[in-house]
Amino acid sequence: MTVAGSTARRPWTRTPRRASTLVAMSRRKRLAFFVMGNLLVLAACLVVGEVAFRLFYRPRYWIHTDRLMVGSGHTNVGKKWWPETTYAVDGSEFRTEFRTNALGYRARPRPAPAAAEHPYRIAFVGDSFTEAMQVTYEVTFCDRLEALLNQDGAARPRVCINYGISDTAIFDYWHRIVHDVLTPEPPEALVLCVYPGNDFQPSPPADGFDASGRPLRDYFRKPGWSKHLIAWVNLHTKFGFFLQRSLLSIGAASKRPDPRLKNWWCDPKRAAELANEPDVKRYRSLMRAIDEECRLRGTKLIVLVVGPVANYAAKEGQSPLGRILASWGVDAPVIDVAIRARARDHWASLVFPFDGHLNELGHDYLTNQSIGPLRELLNGPRAMARR
Numbered sequence: 001m002t003v004a005g006s007t008a009r010r011p012w013t014r015t016p017r018r019a020s021t022l023v024a025m026s027r028r029k030r031l032a033f034f035v036m037g038n039l040l041v042l043a044a045c046l047v048v049g050e051v052a053f054r055l056f057y058r059p060r061y062w063i064h065t066d067r068l069m070v071g072s073g074h075t076n077v078g079k080k081w082w083p084e085t086t087y088a089v090d091g092s093e094f095r096t097e098f099r100t101n102a103l104g105y106r107a108r109p110r111p112a113p114a115a116a117e118h119p120y121r122i123a124f125v126g127d128s129f130t131e132a133m134q135v136t137y138e139v140t141f142c143d144r145l146e147a148l149l150n151q152d153g154a155a156r157p158r159v160c161i162n163y164g165i166s167d168t169a170i171f172d173y174w175h176r177i178v179h180d181v182l183t184p185e186p187p188e189a190l191v192l193c194v195y196p197g198n199d200f201q202p203s204p205p206a207d208g209f210d211a212s213g214r215p216l217r218d219y220f221r222k223p224g225w226s227k228h229l230i231a232w233v234n235l236h237t238k239f240g241f242f243l244q245r246s247l248l249s250i251g252a253a254s255k256r257p258d259p260r261l262k263n264w265w266c267d268p269k270r271a272a273e274l275a276n277e278p279d280v281k282r283y284r285s286l287m288r289a290i291d292e293e294c295r296l297r298g299t300k301l302i303v304l305v306v307g308p309v310a311n312y313a314a315k316e317g318q319s320p321l322g323r324i325l326a327s328w329g330v331d332a333p334v335i336d337v338a339i340r341a342r343a344r345d346h347w348a349s350l351v352f353p354f355d356g357h358l359n360e361l362g363h364d365y366l367t368n369q370s371i372g373p374l375r376e377l378l379n380g381p382r383a384m385a386r387r
Helices: 011-056 141-149 170-181 225-236 238-250 268-273 278-297 320-327 337-343 360-379
Strands: 061-064 086-091 095-099 120-126 158-164 189-194 300-305 334-336
Touching: 061 225, 061 238, 120 141, 120 170, 141 158, 141 360, 158 170, 170 189, 170 278, 225 238, 268 320, 278 300, 300 320, 300 337, 300 360, 320 334, 334 337, 334 360, 337 360
Parallel strands: 120 158, 120 189, 189 300, 300 334
Antiparallel strands: 061 086, 086 095
């Protein structure tokens, strides 16, 4: 019996509270089902999209790997591959595989020549033309030159090391040379493989140089988790690769080089007229810094101009880049194969028609054209007449 005014709870007052709890629980369940349902739909769309892109999307090439734990190989040196990893390259004109070494560069498929305790090491630094993922390693000019350089039976075997990385230019080469090539033990020679088609085209970042205009030794930073995630998506899904390429193309127009500087590296007179332009000054500073760094470390610097390039030809019978470097005070011999290749009949047969990189015939041509001058330079004094 309940006394009037008592504070005791009535039995029926519990019902609304229990009902409200059930309503709250049902809302949480509906929300959970909504989220799970959308995630399942999104996952199904991604799977269908990936299957469709695998079947019908044919980019110039797609680089991927079956390795699960992989990310961005970018370090304080700049752009590189994930170390100790095998990559597959599926292109419309070629299908290859390449493996990276502990530093993230293309690894040689066989051990270096033995017989000597201290081999004569030659570092080849460049972009995709040097890396040459479009062909097997045995076809690359780097490997072929090594075989020919060892034919003379030198006491010290010649070992050519490939430091090529795709989609890089002179600014990247500088950091690669300072941190990976010349450190900790500098090689006997460094062959700087310049491709005139784009090595001087991107504008070097202004904050990559000090107040005097000299390039900084430390500029790049190690990647964060977001870059690792983007790299993982690119290397495992063709759909993700397409989405990233599409997003990057949106701002591509704003990154185009100044039209006033178009092809200045093809004409020494034009380069002299534009000598005070910031981009030209920075490239001059980069090449001087590379030359100076090699001198300090006792490494013989040789510039190998690779090609062919459609708009790059000899000027007054001489190498355009050779004359430009000489005017900059860069004391390095130049072997310009690009102007010889461009002067050939049917020069386009040296490259893949759609991809544009050297094919097997192109690597063979570059090897045969450069082996003679290169052998002379490696066997002779450091300073030799430009070729």
